[in-house]
Amino acid sequence: MAIDIHKNDQSKQSAFNYDDFNFGTQPTDHLFLSEYDHGNWRSHRIVPTQHFSLSPFALCLHYGQTVFEGMKAFRQDNGKVHIFRPEKHHQRFNRSLERMCMPPIEKELFINALEELVRLEQHWIPQDKEVSLYIRPFVFATEPRLGVKVADNYTFCITCTPMGLYYPKPVRVKVETEYVRAAEGGVGYVKCGGNYGAAFYPTQQAKEQGFDQIIWTDAKTHQFLEEAGTMNMMVMLKDTLITPRLSTSILDGVTRNSIIQIARDKGMNVEERAISYQELEDAFNAGNRVELFGVGTAAVISPVYSIQIQGKDYSPYIEDGAIMFQLKTALENIRKGRAKDTHSWNHFI
Template sequence: MIIEKIAESKFNDSVFDSKVFGKNFTDHMLVAKYKDGKWDEPKIMPYGALEFTPAAMAFHYGQAIFEGMKAYKNENDEVFIFRPDRNFERFNLSAERLNMPTVPEEIFMEGIQTIVDLDRQWVPKNYGTSLYIRPTMFATEEAISARSSNEFMFVVLLAYAPAYYDKPLSVKIADFYSRSAQGGVGFAKCAGNYAASFYPTQEAQKDGYDQVIWTDSIEHKYIEEAGTMNVMVRIGDKLLTAPTSERILNGVTRDSLLTLAKDSGMDVEIRPVAVQEMYDAYKDGQLKEVFGCGTAVVVNSYNAVGFAEERAPIEILSDEESFASILKGKLRDIQYGLVEDPYGWRVKVGK
């Protein structure tokens, strides 16, 4: 691996005062290029602009994927990445679905460990903050031809990550727009999935909501995801979430929370969750919590759900009563190294 260090770091402690997610990039980035059927030697270099032709095929045919993971620092200045093996597996599943080359483990895993170690001063210690790691790959071949590209670029960016949301959100259940369809790319982290979500979200915001709860694309009877996150519902003392599928992202945070919930003795069901079931539970006073979960946000509770034209307020429970708060606390304690990690989820960076 080629390493070209920045002449002078732009790091300053004031970056940790920022409240903006994903705008404060670290000193370095990793770049590897794919051409003639093989990857070249990856290079870590100072973060900066890359040169592209407007005919780069990603701009025209959408071959672009990404992942998201985080690094944390404990009080002993040890740095850990959370479950990068799962992101590596999912990244290559996305690549295969979009007919892109897979990235070798030594480029993805070793590359991320090396660049995080190099920029470890950017990893904050404050509880609730972290260093966001964004691996991405996109088509770079210069051609306007509706086919798969023959050339790609793999890039890893790092950015300081404050809390993503600082308040509960309201969500409207989608009854027309869909995030994904059976046989499509809903399980992949491809750029187009997110671009397609922006307009329906904007429309929901016009109705006074923050985000959308996506439903199945055929009948809009079953909930699937919320915004760009997996979604969980608590009815009574039962925690429900939809099973992953070709339409639903297999979230790393989702999987972690479900493991913690089951090991904590919570009643968990992974099954289709009907909109009508949620509405009936709301009417009966049994819809206790609805919350989204994902790498960027970790866990975010919803204080209102829109069922068609009816806005259903949901009381935000105390930290001691809330499944969302309990699970978020357990997960973050592992991520920050405050408790033992019985699952082997933390991967230490450097010595």
Template sequence: MAVLTESIHVERVAKSRLSSVDFNNLGFGNHISDHMLVIDYKNGEWQEPKIVPYGMMELSPAMLALHYGQSVFEGMKAFKNEQGVITIFRPERHHKRLLRSLERMCMPAISEELFLQSLSALIEVDADWIPTSEGASLYLRPFVFANEAKLGVKVAEEYKFIILTSPVGPYFAKPVRVKVEEEFVRAAEGGTGFAKCAGNYGGAFYPTMLAQKQGFDQVLWTDAKDHKYIDESGAMNVMFVINGKLVTPRLTTSLLDGVTRDSILTLAQSLGIEKEERKVSVAEIEEAFKNKTITEAFGVGTAAVVSQIASINIHGTDYHLPAVTEASFQLRVKKKLNDIRKGIEADVHGWNYRVK
């Protein structure tokens, strides 16, 4: 379906909530902007998009997403630079991942055109909600779920595609303590780990909660078969600097193909570091701690860009990473990526999608 931004029906709020938001103290995910975009899927096609005031919706308690889990989402960010230009960071790549998630969950595809125009139209309507202070952005949450009301186990025939936006502040992530998970599994090869589907997160809560009770912040997920190889951590991909090289687990069906991961791997060369995408074993990491060849470990994702790992618990022993300095790769790449997203550094890779 061809959708022109100008032709999307907009029902505006009677009174904006903008003045009630403290933009100096945003946090993450605490505020939802005035409007949301909603598109229904029925009779085998996506219907006309509508932009309406954000608020409660009437949904059936029998809707299939609640019972059988057909629910997928994306998370990305929009920025406004000093000239007032609004950009979204790599929405085309997020769209490709959304398509893979939708396909894996037997849900209907959404065209890139519909996805980009829907995002643009909603951001234009709520442009005043985009924070401009250092490190802040508008977080974009597109999601799709089965809203057909029926109790039988089946692939739904009706869905909703909704986009919410949320002004978020700088993410001051403190260094995290992680634990190599050797009992529980987030995803097995052939399962849904590569899809950004809701169930992956629900299933991760329990092992994460147990790890937190033991004093860790997150778990480092390992392969479902032998717990020998590292997959990812929490809602982040994971990277290491070993022997001066940037090392990250290769993509499989059990981990998410992170957009930040891809961006950092792309920037590695320009920051003068060799990169390796391959199987990373727990034994290799333990060995690297013992012979002091591991100098950095960090999580990478849209929310924080880079989140420093302070220590990794392997088979019950805490191994500590050296302190991060200005010369550390993780700080240099974080700055570079932030500068590109903010339009401070040239966008040579064409990552910033301009919202009209």
């Protein structure tokens, strides 16, 4: 799967201010492109970052055939650069594409495109700052047709941007019991644009009330925690790490999977099961130590300092000795090369 590379003559990296930037506003110098036509992905190329040209009839603009992934590349203490768990991301990407009736991406193409692009853009990852390279693969339907149908033509693109801390401080959340993000049997486990667009309204209402995020509950009973808008949720209760079990309404987070594995490697009790907000309330009211945190590619591990349940605020434990910080450090040590990568998660370029 040959990839044609057309290099940008002038990089914008030297003018980038790593000490003061907003995530997702500055693309790096290059992007990967490929088109799907007549049953095949073709014209694989890396080109200078540029705008797209689309027909106003392009099906992605009307019927929601858009799927994406989010992953990161890191620079280790020794200067080497790796992409974190690209194979796991590829598996999830293809599950999303299948659910949205979109053509899968072969593993060889996916991995080769990532390697070549990150190899070109690795100078955007500084050695002396806590900045990674966020990588966004996505596919969208391009066939020009005003008719409800599965498209015949698509574009596959990978773009990158520098990333620091998504949530620079602990977050305040509320449990959402009115609106629904996803229902069983739907596309809640898929990283498609519609999931995020549908979540904007209740999330924006919560932000206007002073919350950073909402925790969605199940669509059937509104009793059981599912996930937040940008991350899976985890609870440390007594000596047990608890996270909602995966379903068709919960995203199979790669960071979620990594933290579960790290916790098990440490001999911790881990439960993937339903957890109700009532169970959380009971634990708070009993005076138990409760750690609540989100996990995700962008969020990494984000502690919750305040959670509102049915109008009442509770304060989870966020002191330095919290288990979540130990798990975060263990993950960072693997990514930075300070600890052995026993599961071969780091894919070096």
